[in-house]
Amino acid sequence: MTELYYMEDDPDIARTVKEYLKKKGFQVTVFTTLAQAKQALATRVPALVLLDYTMPDGRGDSLCRWIRSNLKDLPVIFLTVRGESRDIVSGFQNGADDYVVKPFELEVLYSRILALLRRTGNVTGQYLSCGDIRIDQNCRAVFWRLEEVSLSAAEYSLLLYLVQNKGRTVTREKILEQVWDVKGSYVNDNTLTVTMKRLRDKLHKPACLKTVRSVGYRMEDTI
Secondary structure, eight states: OEEEEEEOOOHHHHHHHHHHHHHTTEEEEEESSHHHHHHHHTTOOOSEEEEOSEETTEEHHHHHHHHHHHSTTOOEEEEESOOSHHHHHHHHHTTOSEEEESSOOHHHHHHHHHHHHHHHOOGGGGEEEETTEEEETTTTEEEETTEEEOOOHHHHHHHHHHHHTTTSEEEHHHHIIIIIGGGTOOOOHHHHHHHHHHHHHHTTOOTTEEEETTTEEEEOOOO
């Protein structure tokens, strides 16, 4: 099911849009503040964002600029009552991919969502996450919450392999094989131990990265 994030503080509008899009096969998560939305985006990236211009804790264009800086390929559609030319131009200048003025027909919104997803594709697969950690595979960038973390090539490869296998326990032998051996870098077991320690320290000792004693490691989302 394609996941959308919807920033809207009017409960009636949010419920109507959510119920309609759910019938069309979308999973819609509603956020009533920009702060809630930004926190969610820091760890999990949807296929598309629907964004109101005026929110209780700020303007939607500020979040749109943040998305363009941190999740540059994530499609954004403004849904707003602000329909004057200068507002629409400002929305596009701040990074919006489309702009829909309230009131709007649900069928029109649905068609615009489909059209935008056809053009951009589903970017969800570009981003991997676990707990407070997010990886942008296209940019080879790693974030802990909203902070970009600088990793060595080995640390990045180790983290990527573990997140790609999220929910599964991977043995130390398998990690050595997939992270180092396949690249022709044959290292001993101590290299994995040292690299893992450095990785954990840089990621603030994440609870989602678990040691399976005498076996290996497992990454899993924490509640």
